Amino acid sequence: MSEPPPNAVSIEKPPNALATEKPPVAEQARVEAAAERASVHRRTGVLARISEFRNVGLLGVLVVLGIIGGITAGTFWTRSNILTILQQASVVGVLSVGMTFVIIGGGIDLSVGKAMALASVWCTTISTQSYGPVVMVLCALAVGMAVGLVNGVLIAYGRVVPFIATLAMLASAQGLAEWISNKQSQLVTQGAINDLATTEPLGIPLLVWMFAVVAVLGWILLNRTTFGRRTFAVGGNIEAARLAGINVRRHTALLYVLSGLCVGIAAIMITSLTTTGSSTHGDLYELDAIAAVIIGGTALTGGRGTVVGSVVGVVIFTTISNIFILNNLQTETQNIAKGVIIVIAVLLQRRGRESPV
Amino acid sequence: MEIFQKAVGRRQMLLGAAGLGAGGVLTACTGNAKAKDSTTPTAAAASNANSSTGKTVTIGFSAPAADHGWTGAIAKNATAEAKKFSDVKLEAVQPTNDVTAQIAAIETLINKKVDVIVMLPNDGKQLTAVAKKAMAAGIQVINLDRVFDTPLAYRTWIGGDNYGMGVSAGSYIGDQLKSKGVSNPVIAEIAGIDSLPLTQQRSQGFKDALARYGFKVGPRQAAQFTVQSGQQVTANLLQSASRIDAMWNHDDDQGIGVLAAIKQAHRTEFFMVGGAGSANAMREIKSGSSVLKATVTYPPTMASSAIQLARLIGQTKGMTDLSQTEVPSSITLYSATVTKDNVDKFLPQGFES
Structure with a gap:
């Protein structure tokens, strides 16, 4: 959760130059010590408190939105409206959990929106649907993870810059989705899939449950497992991570597969929500997810971030849309509001990072 | 000023060429059967004086990408209608949602000297200039649905209401x-x-x-x-x-x-x-x-009608059910419930x- 102190590492490498040659022993010891310091710093230092403060600040934004919503729209604080907001947040929410891991690990995944469209199309073709709902779900997950695997291998082993690799994937996933679907919306004929979006266990929509489960699992994976700690290490200082014995390449690849898994889950959700698979799904969802992750306090440079922040970020954006629509205001103004919030959040983030150290 | 305009024109051409190239590669990859030129004739549509085979008309066709059921139907209907006539040769260009690429596509159709262009513009305003250019080059333009800024840019407009x-x-x-x-x-x-x-x-x-x-x-x-x-x-x-x-x-x-x-x-x-x-x-x-x-x-069947109109205009025929010797300059379709x-x-x- 911290940037390494400036004097710690003298090797300046771009985050993705996965170095292979071994540095001298003295150097190695020095770097290891620095990495150790950095991780101690992360757990106990001022920065931890700052990041908490940032989440509190985000919740503050949400409270303000809640007040504005309550005042301007009579139906804002109804049970069904709150559940509608959460259901609407669920798809981008799941994507943003995967995105959080990728960005903390020092990468970026621009392909999530269109990979989701591809998975939704693939799992709703007539032949896939003929095998029943279970196969459809497995198909969506498999496509999502396959896309993630290709991204991961290209980036970690092929040394393609994440921005380029996933941008290329965005384009090809879009093309493939259009090709498979012949640019038509594929209606879901399997009732069980459509029912996912209409069933409400314990009075709460199933999609909201799915979102919650993904977020909780994501939180545990990031904060309570070796995998999570390695993610911070790889994103914070790739050289130190390598010297500490982490298989940096494999880990980087796995991060994209994880993002792909989230894509697969999101694809099932959007398919059920819209009762279709379509190449037009997920337009600009990658930007929505990245924006949510960033205002949630995750550093684009990697090494620092929280799942909770991303989740709150997504809910903030969805709530803004909801308030605008409840007040019968048009969509253009929403985008302006979104932009302003992103800028403010990033400015706050920078202040938070500069002041304590 | 003139030099400046010329420079812009050249840049657009270059962009367009790049766009077309990319488009070509993409089509080659996906192997989509859409937008195939049809020279293989089947039977003509209806049996009246106008349906008899006349001079061959080359019709250029350009429309936005078929990423929507309606635009998909437009492309499909145009291709299907052209196939019905042995005296129609359809030159369908790569559909695109990019205004610049569509302008470039129309430029190539002008250079190919097609007889008539049927165009559903991405944006009526932004494609007015190139449509005017086509008209000036002696190519009749059928403006499909999204209307151009000025009647100078088209011979006939047909679209929905x-x-x-x-x-x-x-x-x-x-x-x-x-x-x-x-x-x-x-x-x-x-x-x-x-x-x-x-x-x-x-x-x-x-x-x-x-x-x-x-x-x-x-x-x-x-x-x-x-x-x-x-x-x-x-x-x-x-x-x-x-x-x-x-x-x-x-x-x-x-x-x-x-x-x-x-x-x-x-x-x-x-x-x-x-x-x-x-x-x-x-x-x-x-x-x-x-x-x-x-x-x-x-109705996206307007694309079929546009091809029919393009053929009639290309062969300087009128619409047989009307007294006029020429095709009208504007046709608005009725929105049925x-x-x-x-x-x-x-x-x-x-x-x-």
């Missing part, structure tokens, strides 16, 4: 509510992309038609013509009013999402009217099981979304 579509929807909703005796009804509207003039015209027609009954539009939101945006906007909109009496959704493609959102919110208290006339919407209307009770058409009673008549023309 967006205002009339709103009127048809408003009239149906007004009649239904009046006959049910609802006073002060809540009427919701899910529009398409709001910045498009066609959306504004549809909404204006809807508003004006409702005003005749003394009704007003209540909650109104714009979606993006996609299923996902329809679902998203409707889910939120339904929360703004606990009771709705009627809803008009401009577009049957996004309507799939609108209907999904209505089902997910368990709302059944109102009836809905669609727009455009997709086969799927018509099947829903026929089954009568959902809130969708009618749709007002905006499809309900359960007449759905069977329209179903064959419905497009798959």
